[in-house]
Amino acid sequence: RYGKAMKTAKLIVMYPTPADVDLFEQRYAEEHVPMAVEKLAGKTRFVASLVKASVGQEQAPFHRIAEVYFPSMQDLEACLNSPGGQETAQHAVDISTGGAPLFLIAEVESFDF
Numbered sequence: 001r002y003g004k005a006m007k008t009a010k011l012i013v014m015y016p017t018p019a020d021v022d023l024f025e026q027r028y029a030e031e032h033v034p035m036a037v038e039k040l041a042g043k044t045r046f047v048a049s050l051v052k053a054s055v056g057q058e059q060a061p062f063h064r065i066a067e068v069y070f071p072s073m074q075d076l077e078a079c080l081n082s083p084g085g086q087e088t089a090q091h092a093v094d095i096s097t098g099g100a101p102l103f104l105i106a107e108v109e110s111f112d113f
Contacts, residue, residue: 039084
């Protein structure tokens with residue numbers, strides 16, 4: 001048995017493989033991550049994943065996936081509608097040289113064991 005699930009929310013940003021991987025990685029590390037840490041109000045956790053492979057496919061459709069967690073959907077929406085959220089989202093688009101990043105909003109159920 002496991003405990004009761006706690007519902008939270010997260011913003012998922014999926015970046016296509018960039019035209020220039022080295023430049024993207026530099027801008028992501030030096031500009032975007034610090035901006036996200038500073039300007040995304042209300043977040044409780046930020047996970048930045050570098051995709052290494054896609055099972056059953058020659059090339060993964062995404063290079064990086066960022067997940068930003070919030071206590072509630074209302075907190076996530078407030079962040080996205082804030083000046084800092086808007087600036088950070090625009091910066092994500094600006095650095096994504098392989099095409100526009102995909103922005104997803106998800107309700108999350110976490111199970112702790």
